[in-house]
Amino acid sequence: MSSGSPLTQFQLAETGALFADPARAAILLALIDGSARPASELAALAGVSAPTASEHLRRLVEGGLLAVLAQGRHRYYRLAGEDVAHLLETLVVLRSAPRQAVRVAQAEPALAYARTCYGHLAGRLGVALFERLRDACDVQLEADSLSLTRQGAQRLHDAGLLDAGEDLGRLRGRSCLDWTERRFHLAGPLGCELTRRLLERRWLRRVEGSRSLALSAAGRAGLRALRIELAAR
Incomplete structure (x- = not known):
């Protein structure tokens, strides 16, 4: 989330939009304790289908709120850093x-x-x-x-x-x-x-x-x- 240049109103609005969806909010709150969870678990916690969760996770990663940990064939999602938490x-x-x-x-x-x-x-x-x-x-x-x-x-x-x-x-x-x-x-x-x-x-x-x-x-x-x-x- 951090950047060397000042945050513009458009960037702030884009970041705010990431929190606006209830499913994305549920995903973020599930990770607030610093845990890393697979997409299937986050989909269940958010109450959405796997494809829907995948799209939400993609947006959260691209928006700088989540990071992906790869362990072999498995992928786990966590908050991108302490500033996000x-x-x-x-x-x-x-x-x-x-x-x-x-x-x-x-x-x-x-x-x-x-x-x-x-x-x-x-x-x-x-x-x-x-x-x-x-x-x-x-x-x-x-x-x-x-x-x-x-x-x-x-x-x-x-x-x-x-x-x-x-x-x-x-x-x-x-x-x-x-x-x-x-x-x-x-x-x-x-x-x-x-x-x-x-x-x-x-x-x-x-x-x-x-x-x-x-x-x-x-x-x-x-x-x-x-x-x-x-x-x-």
């Missing part, structure tokens, strides 16, 4: 009434509790981590990004989530609106790196057959040390 999440929050937002979160409780989205931690756990770092002044908010303060780096080092002498210049991040919580979690390189460390230190583990994450006993203890209290799912 961020746009969708923002639209979901803007257009959802509070009661609708609760139903989205309750549809898959495990995903609402903790999940990865383009490499960073999302869900209630991701929101809680970001809010703790922000409220403790461990991150410095800037116009379009954020960075760890020295205090924040030290805190995460003491918790075992950062190494000594870590290059803080590369660990920049940004806030990202969480579509199940309607609050912000941490994205960007910093969010992805912390999520990788949480998995590496076995605070979190991937759930087989799901995109959700489970919090381990070590993770609960580590979060308490960071003064993050979050009830188990």
Whole structure:
């Protein structure tokens, strides 16, 4: 979606038209969690025939909203990037009434509790981590990004989530609106790196057959040390 030149009104209208069809909207929402799905599954989720889904997928790929992953003879579709996911999440929050937002979160409780989205931690756990770092002044908010303060780096080092002498210049991040919580979690390189460390230190583990994450006993203890209290799912 991104381009070096300014977006024209015609390009904006073309992009908006891609969201306007209910079947295409259903396809995009099915991929908002960062998953990659085959055309047959997306057709079923959108409630359309395979040929109709194929045409919708072609338009979404050509419009820069979807990308195609080829594995042997199989083709899988996913969102074209984190910027597309961020746009969708923002639209979901803007257009959802509070009661609708609760139903989205309750549809898959495990995903609402903790999940990865383009490499960073999302869900209630991701929101809680970001809010703790922000409220403790461990991150410095800037116009379009954020960075760890020295205090924040030290805190995460003491918790075992950062190494000594870590290059803080590369660990920049940004806030990202969480579509199940309607609050912000941490994205960007910093969010992805912390999520990788949480998995590496076995605070979190991937759930087989799901995109959700489970919090381990070590993770609960580590979060308490960071003064993050979050009830188990």
